Amino acid sequence: MTFMLELKEKLKIFYAHNSAYLIPVLKFVLALAFFTNINSMLGFMQQLNSIFVVLVLALICALMPFNAMIVIGCMMVVGHCYAVGLEVAAFALILFFILLIFYFRFASREAMGILLSPLAFALNIPCAIPIGFGLMSNPVSAFAAACGLVFYYFMHLVQEKAALIQGLETGELSKKMQILLEGIVQNQTMWLTMITFIAVVIIVYCIRRMSVNYAWQTAITTGGVTYLLIMICGGFFFDVESSAILVIVQVIVSCLLMFVLKFFVFNVDYSRSEYLQYEDDDYYYYVKAVPKMTITQKERFVKTIGEEPEVRRRGQPKQKTPQAPEKRQSDRIVPAPEQSQQSKGQSDRMAPAPEQRQQSKRQVVAPEQRQQQDNTVAAPEWRQQPGQSVIPPEEKIRQEQTVSERQAEQQRSDEVPLEDSLEEKLMKSLRDL
Amino acid sequence: MLNENKIRLMTNLARYEGGEGKEDLKISKYYRSDYIGIGLFKNLILTMVGYFLLWVVIVMYNLDYIMGNLPKMNIPVVIFEFVLGYIVVLICYSIITYMKCSARYIKAKMNVQAYYTELEGLSKSYGKEDQKKKKELLGGENR
Numbered sequence: 001m002t003f004m005l006e007l008k009e010k011l012k013i014f015y016a017h018n019s020a021y022l023i024p025v026l027k028f029v030l031a032l033a034f035f036t037n038i039n040s041m042l043g044f045m046q047q048l049n050s051i052f053v054v055l056v057l058a059l060i061c062a063l064m065p066f067n068a069m070i071v072i073g074c075m076m077v078v079g080h081c082y083a084v085g086l087e088v089a090a091f092a093l094i095l096f097f098i099l100l101i102f103y104f105r106f107a108s109r110e111a112m113g114i115l116l117s118p119l120a121f122a123l124n125i126p127c128a129i130p131i132g133f134g135l136m137s138n139p140v141s142a143f144a145a146a147c148g149l150v151f152y153y154f155m156h157l158v159q160e161k162a163a164l165i166q167g168l169e170t171g172e173l174s175k176k177m178q179i180l181l182e183g184i185v186q187n188q189t190m191w192l193t194m195i196t197f198i199a200v201v202i203i204v205y206c207i208r209r210m211s212v213n214y215a216w217q218t219a220i221t222t223g224g225v226t227y228l229l230i231m232i233c234g235g236f237f238f239d240v241e242s243s244a245i246l247v248i249v250q251v252i253v254s255c256l257l258m259f260v261l262k263f264f265v266f267n268v269d270y271s272r273s274e275y276l277q278y279e280d281d282d283y284y285y286y287v288k289a290v291p292k293m294t295i296t297q298k299e300r301f302v303k304t305i306g307e308e309p310e311v312r313r314r315g316q317p318k319q320k321t322p323q324a325p326e327k328r329q330s331d332r333i334v335p336a337p338e339q340s341q342q343s344k345g346q347s348d349r350m351a352p353a354p355e356q357r358q359q360s361k362r363q364v365v366a367p368e369q370r371q372q373q374d375n376t377v378a379a380p381e382w383r384q385q386p387g388q389s390v391i392p393p394e395e396k397i398r399q400e401q402t403v404s405e406r407q408a409e410q411q412r413s414d415e416v417p418l419e420d421s422l423e424e425k426l427m428k429s430l431r432d433l
Numbered sequence: 434m435l436n437e438n439k440i441r442l443m444t445n446l447a448r449y450e451g452g453e454g455k456e457d458l459k460i461s462k463y464y465r466s467d468y469i470g471i472g473l474f475k476n477l478i479l480t481m482v483g484y485f486l487l488w489v490v491i492v493m494y495n496l497d498y499i500m501g502n503l504p505k506m507n508i509p510v511v512i513f514e515f516v517l518g519y520i521v522v523l524i525c526y527s528i529i530t531y532m533k534c535s536a537r538y539i540k541a542k543m544n545v546q547a548y549y550t551e552l553e554g555l556s557k558s559y560g561k562e563d564q565k566k567k568k569e570l571l572g573g574e575n576r
Contacts, residue, residue, distance in 0.1 A: 091490070094486045094489065094490055097482070097483065097486055098483055098486055098487060098490075101479050101480070101482060101483035101486075102483055102526075105479065106529060106533055173493065173496060174493065174494070174495075174496035174497045175497075177490070177493040177494050177496070178494060181490065181494045
């Protein structure tokens, strides 16, 4: 789970950084899949079957809105139908116009149904369409899914009846129209699938919106079961031949895909839900707050030998840690006798003994680094301070020792009690007298 | 120095102008009644085209029957059915169009109001900056 969450975060970051390039690329791939699917299903017009044409059209679609992809796809279908017969092309055109005028005029954003339905059928996961629309959109999108179905079954019909229609004479317009219309109106599989789609979209949407724990999971599962039941039971009432095992496999695969979608779109931790209640002048509010499941990125520890371990986040510049002022002072500045008297104890405590200091320096610097230091930074530390007094370490140590001796003498003299000294002075003056 | 609030405001405004705002700003130029009227007029034409196409399909489907029984057919009844059907479809779609246009107009109006509020905030921040610059200039001259 942690791995998946990390992957999700990485994908989010990757998308945020590269969305300008990623969106056209994804559009290109989608358009390519859509047009290739149309060509594989129909493929009657040789000019449109060319991979070059498909690539160029997909490239154009990558830079245009989704609706342009749908329009180009519809035009391709009309083109293929024209290769079968002028009447078929006219029928396709009329069908698309009717869909456009009576439905997509009001829901242009849901035209994705036309785009995704044929792809879902080609991938043998039709159940993913109504569940996906139910999760991501509203109940009205059931009609978009239904329109997508009509689009797919029309292509399927042309694919099946092309040979029959091409065999008919040019004058038999009525017969051609009959074949096409009957193929749509009397296609019981299409009607059964359409009813199933609408029912599943509405059920999934209603459950997903409920204020219960694991609503999305329940919605996906219920949607899958509903699809399965309607398709299998409907097969008894409609004249539909379908394999129950195939439908079950399709539903399982679709549900798994939808769980992946759910993970990326709606991933929450119900165990940490909070229930709040408050009021204002007009209302009482009963709020259920469910936290999102997120993971912070791993922190990198950059450990440099010879320095204190430093925690650095990815992308942040490395910050130099300044040395402690006391240490710097004890290393570089030799205190004046007056100063040393005050800070003697402190400096003794803070600064290591000369031998220790040298030893510790030897310990912290790794051999490779020492080599590098010898090559690059030839001068020792005490010589690199331009503003400070330049004193070699041996001299510094000697000076510190003398200072400490002087301090000790001073302290000894200070320790003599005041009364004793006065007594001595008095005695001396008396002796003199 | 960069003013973060101003940048945020300008980004929001630019994003809105480039996306949903295009349509909203067009809609906001109309009165509500005019906008709905135009929508209903478009609907009248489109429904007529769609309905006519539907009839074309029905006629083509029954072409053999129609050609065979044309003399026997009661033409006024067929025309009446055609017109009645058209009126029913038109009324249904006009109601849908009216509801959709009303909702769209209200939404656009609210969005444009929010847009103008943000724009006002931006112009105020510019005014403050101008005043600050003037003060600085005046201070420099006095010195």
